[in-house]
Amino acid sequence: MRLLTPKTLMIRIAAAALLLLVIMLCCTLAGPEPVSLRAALSGGSAAASPNPDFEILMRVRLPRVILAALVGAALAGAGVTFQAVLRNPLADPYILGISSGAGLGAMLAVISGIQWTLWGRSPVAVFAFACALGTVWLVWAVGRVTGKFHVTGLLLAGVVVNACFSAVIMFLTSIAKSQDVHATIFWLMGNMHEEDFLVLWAGAGAVGAGLVGLFFISPQLNAISFGATDAQSMGIDVRRTQLLAFGISAFITAVAVSLSGLIGFVGLIVPHAVRLVLGPDHRQLLPLSSLVGAMFLVAADTVARVVVAPAQLPVGVITAMVGGPFFLILLIRHNRKVYWLT
Template identity: 35%
Template sequence: MDKRYFVYLMVLLLLLIGAIIGAANIGPVHLSWSSLFNFDPEDIDHRIWMNIRLPRILLAVIIGVALSISGTVMQGLFRNPLADPGLLGISSGAGFAVAVALVIPMALPHFLTLWLPVIAAFVGSLLVTILIFQLSNLTKGNLSSLLLIGIAINALGGAAVGILSWVSNDQQLRQLSLWGMGSLGQTEWPLIFITLILIIPTVIIIQFYAQRLNLLQLGEEDAHYLGLNVHKTQKQLLILSALLVGTAVSVSGIIGFLGLVIPNAMRLIFGNNHKILLPASALSGALLLLVADTLARIMVQPAEMPVGLLTSLLGGPWFFWLILKEQWRRRA
């Protein structure tokens, strides 16, 4: 690894650690670090640490990693800077599946009830990912066609969730509303453990695919001549990416544009080598979502803004810039 890139990664890591320390101490109640190690169950500060602040920080970091890595993988697979789980409709597919799980009653054992949103989101995101990949092959990866496909899937997913919201009760409607805007406020330790169990191994496995992603940038034919089993690699990466998106959506709701902004920003600094791009995207995605969630907690105290609104405010202008950049490149 280039020494300069190693320094950049260390800077990102230090910024993330600083953001974690800041997020842990920012809020309506100022906490000291000593309260974290005060194991008195009656101590209010310690309970806030363990039941509110710490799980929320961990969730922001891990969801930021998952969404940014999935966006990096999608852009590598489609060889397209505008490929993003949200824009292509993958998040909508996962969202519709979770909405079905929330609204339609199912008689399941307790342990399956805990896992049901994750399973539903994974299945929904995987089905939409496969559909998009097949349509991408038919359209030969045309940028306009991919965006139109994503718009259509998002419209269908939004309409389906709207119908489910219409037939839901008040409690289900509130869950769907908060979840549709993206929020980390409903964090609990069981969800943290499920998220860690699914996302951490998936991210590690994807890192081992970095060289194969580099080969795919040369085109399917050239990658095949260099000894890569292209279709098998594509399917495996699709499943891994769908697992990341599905898990993230099931826990935090739809947080848009993170998988679009982060990989493109990191490419400007680190280039297209996925061996470096993947960890850089993971660190910066975790940093961005943690900072956004911290701002969402304190901007409108004592209320709280859904973090998905903040990421959309950031991602919208970036998306316009990417489209204009692509048009300028074509004209040139």
């Protein structure tokens, strides 16, 4: 019997975490302005003379790399969970309307011209976060009316709410002032920026706690992959697992979206890529997808800020442009393992 053992899992997680750290370090050093790690380390901010290398690394590059890792991990982890609970390989973190809800929130914040801040956050992030969670709640409430385990009802409700809110966003775009439109569209395409360390720590805490929570329901997610009825007859509390899975993944997705806008592709493709290589066991798929998602987004964001420097591309453009062909190659090479798509 070849089954996943805790030891194998720990080794793989440790290896992936190490790789992530290496990638983050390399990406911190990459950029239009050459910086030397040695110079940066030789004197901290405490040094009498200003140390430009240290300043660039600590205030510009590192926060941005950490943010990318955080958002990538959250989106990939939420994507794995949504695919499992909805038993749908096309599911991604945005499938229950989070993206359009957040987009609408951001749009409203921009065109209303509100200027206040909440704990240092711009109204765009606060509105996006609140509207994302509100939309998921709406979809959940509608989906719950439609049946006992309401997976199809939820999916339909999500698709319809997505379509409806997207139409409202387009309507607002067509009547809004042009500089507002540009700001929102940049946000909708997903983009990274420099964040306060305080915000980063809070976000990392929320996403980390969410992912650990999801890991503890991953054996149940395995059973639910065979359908709610099967899982229930095996003695699994399906409702509790579904509620936890949806609640936690919606929350970490909303955190990610409010920090960086709508970054597509990571939450859909990273889980599939990891599943193709390592198999469908969610105890492994969830932590490793999160780590690979973090690596992928850190690398993609580095490309986004380096390739047309000093200008920047929205990172969402890179994730789709680079990730798409990469995934297709993976799909062709491992195509005999893609039973879940047949």
